[in-house]
Amino acid sequence: MMVPYNGIENTSAASGTVHQGAVEHTLFFIGDAGDSTGSFTPSKTLLTNLQELKAESEGAASRTELYTFEQTIAADGIIPSGTWTHRINYVVEGASTAGGNWSTEIIIGGTSFTDGGFAFGGRGGTYDIPVEIDEIQVNQGDTLKLIFYLEGGVIWNSPDDNSEMFLTWGGPSSDAGLIMNSPLVTIDMIEPNVDGDVVYLPIRLHSDYAAELADLQNMEAKMNGIIIEDVPYISTTTTGVEIVYPWSVPAGSNSGTYTINFTLKPQDAVSIQVQISHQIELDGSESGGSGWNFGSEPARTGGSTLNYDLDLRQSGDRLERVSTLDIDGAVTVWMRWGLDNIGNDTLDSTSWWREISSGKSSLIDSEIQDGEISDAEIQVLENHLISSPQHLADFLDRGLALDSTAILGATPFDIEGAIDVDIDLRDSYEIKSSPLQIRIQSATILDAGEITMIESFVRSQSKTYWTGVSLDARLSTNPTQGISGVYGDGIEYSYLRFGISENVHVSFDEDDRNDDFRVTITPAGSITDAPLVGLILLLIGMALTVMLIFKVTKNRMRIPVTIWLVVMGSVVSALYVYGIQMNLLFGTEGGTFIMGLLIVFASPKKRSGDISDVPNRDILVIDCPKCGQANPVPSDERPLRLKCGGCGRTLLIE
Numbered sequence: 001m002m003v004p005y006n007g008i009e010n011t012s013a014a015s016g017t018v019h020q021g022a023v024e025h026t027l028f029f030i031g032d033a034g035d036s037t038g039s040f041t042p043s044k045t046l047l048t049n050l051q052e053l054k055a056e057s058e059g060a061a062s063r064t065e066l067y068t069f070e071q072t073i074a075a076d077g078i079i080p081s082g083t084w085t086h087r088i089n090y091v092v093e094g095a096s097t098a099g100g101n102w103s104t105e106i107i108i109g110g111t112s113f114t115d116g117g118f119a120f121g122g123r124g125g126t127y128d129i130p131v132e133i134d135e136i137q138v139n140q141g142d143t144l145k146l147i148f149y150l151e152g153g154v155i156w157n158s159p160d161d162n163s164e165m166f167l168t169w170g171g172p173s174s175d176a177g178l179i180m181n182s183p184l185v186t187i188d189m190i191e192p193n194v195d196g197d198v199v200y201l202p203i204r205l206h207s208d209y210a211a212e213l214a215d216l217q218n219m220e221a222k223m224n225g226i227i228i229e230d231v232p233y234i235s236t237t238t239t240g241v242e243i244v245y246p247w248s249v250p251a252g253s254n255s256g257t258y259t260i261n262f263t264l265k266p267q268d269a270v271s272i273q274v275q276i277s278h279q280i281e282l283d284g285s286e287s288g289g290s291g292w293n294f295g296s297e298p299a300r301t302g303g304s305t306l307n308y309d310l311d312l313r314q315s316g317d318r319l320e321r322v323s324t325l326d327i328d329g330a331v332t333v334w335m336r337w338g339l340d341n342i343g344n345d346t347l348d349s350t351s352w353w354r355e356i357s358s359g360k361s362s363l364i365d366s367e368i369q370d371g372e373i374s375d376a377e378i379q380v381l382e383n384h385l386i387s388s389p390q391h392l393a394d395f396l397d398r399g400l401a402l403d404s405t406a407i408l409g410a411t412p413f414d415i416e417g418a419i420d421v422d423i424d425l426r427d428s429y430e431i432k433s434s435p436l437q438i439r440i441q442s443a444t445i446l447d448a449g450e451i452t453m454i455e456s457f458v459r460s461q462s463k464t465y466w467t468g469v470s471l472d473a474r475l476s477t478n479p480t481q482g483i484s485g486v487y488g489d490g491i492e493y494s495y496l497r498f499g500i501s502e503n504v505h506v507s508f509d510e511d512d513r514n515d516d517f518r519v520t521i522t523p524a525g526s527i528t529d530a531p532l533v534g535l536i537l538l539l540i541g542m543a544l545t546v547m548l549i550f551k552v553t554k555n556r557m558r559i560p561v562t563i564w565l566v567v568m569g570s571v572v573s574a575l576y577v578y579g580i581q582m583n584l585l586f587g588t589e590g591g592t593f594i595m596g597l598l599i600v601f602a603s604p605k606k607r608s609g610d611i612s613d614v615p616n617r618d619i620l621v622i623d624c625p626k627c628g629q630a631n632p633v634p635s636d637e638r639p640l641r642l643k644c645g646g647c648g649r650t651l652l653i654e
Contacts, residue, residue, distance in 0.1 A: 023182070025270045028044070029069055042074075043215060054415070131344070237296065312475040330465075406452075
């Protein structure tokens, strides 16, 4: 059972370092451990990919190695003696229950600990295998390995010929992993830096899992008990990450002692808290200074939001795309830092920004890494991205962890014509967590057949970049081009047709984020499918229908067929707006005409004896007993034979 960290370690500014010691937590299993070696993570947010492994059936070798997970020890410290628990999820198919003789080997550094025994369960659930661990000194970087064995095969209860057992881990609801009591992180609370009306509060996490722990969703900082709302800056160090909280000094604040409290909550029921008291000298300035000077490239993890707005328009044989990316959070800090470091020859060889270091020739040396972004640096990046579709795709794929094919609508080799990129820093040229916008214009050829309008655009991540994602995508055709079909997989869409265009709309907000979807369209293959052409043909067809129907109802009652035409006209109009295929609409209109004729012939003829049709109201009339037609009596002669004007029957008047 996991328990929260007991107490808050308080340190003075003189020491600054807080050694957490052992923390009871779970290292969850992730990755494919069937044919290779899996790994561990303390972050639940990385559990996105469910893995399955079939356990060996009865008759297997006396001892079968099922899987291996391996990672380095998180932090320096002492592992106390106690019980660690190896937890695995399982599913049984084709039998009522199943079990086996399981054993777990845990290797810490060069020291091995093994335990196990027989465990029997139902059709699904969890096996917990305890392993006794002795006290041992560990260092960050030492190897931690877990090996799982099955002795003699699976034992079944009421099996059939297809009985199987699967071991599972790594999914969003999975709790498979190693429950342990060991050092997880060492926290270093650094002296603050006062810069105008902002105080920068650096915190360093020393851990092999530091980048995963430094997730915006899992950490919180308070100054004198009040939560710091500003998004922190995160950068990598040789032993972990540096987190810098910018604290905006409230108006009227004075110099004095301030206490910062920092909390990590990497998983349920695990809370690591530290705090430090700083003597902060405030100069009373209300204007910002040069900002925080990053010692290394900021990390893109830690939490960012992406609002993706997509506008697509058909133009001749081209599909033009305008992609607008509104970004906020850790990724904006990384981008702003990178813009300020274009041309910096000291960048790490793994940095994406190093690939455009040749842009230094176009910059003034003073504009490189001076703490403020210049228009010249923005221009260098924009020129680099538009110089080749491959450069732009690489920036989206590797730099922003987005799917370039989904954003651009095609691979770099299928982009039609020139592309345009505009980067808008929103009037803030400082290196900080401030929103920015990237606007990309591209085009592809409209080929026959199915075309992807929009699909999943956030790449699968081993580290979390995007914690909040929203989408608003729209496609519009011109009056003479249409869509013959729209298909959505994993997402809802709206498809509406108007006289001047057809429109497809796909959207979701941060609360309804969807990372696995696809919407495709099929361009119309006939001119009659165009919205304006189709509307004109429908109107002509409806006008002809009304004219012909009313022509044949000259001597018939028109109320029934009029109601029919109004109802069907409304139905056809609604079907047109909601994007039903034009050939179905033409068929519906033809059916409306045929059914209208049937209604006409079933309607009674007009009564010639209606008051409006009888010039002399004193004339005697007689109603036909068969059809009800009112017939005027032209003579006083009796008996009188009179032919009915409605049905033609001879009437006898005596």
